[in-house]
């Protein structure tokens with residue numbers, strides 16, 4: 713593993729705060745009042761579904777990042793959780809919080 717641990721930590725932390733901001737923004741949007749107009753309500757319902765999806769995805773991503781941070785702490789970062797082989801640096805660079813190698817991800 714030749715990826716710098718400190719760099720990785722920063723990348724993951726940045727990604728994490730970005731996600732937290734996104735999640736907060738979505739949750740604030742959910743809390744906003746709903747309009748009385750029926751056609752607008754329809755649009756809002758559709759928006760809610762999209763928002764709900766983004767919200768869910770962001771939460772999943774956040775969980776993965778938190779787990780990656782833990783793995784970084786206990787030096788199991790970059791090791792596939794399924795086959796215990798080293799995950800390629802290129803894969804980690806593209807997806808810093810993956811916990812499976814390319815073979816196990818498929």
Ligand SMILES: [Zn+2]
Pocket residue numbers: 792793794795796797812813814815816817
């Ligand atoms: Zn694997």
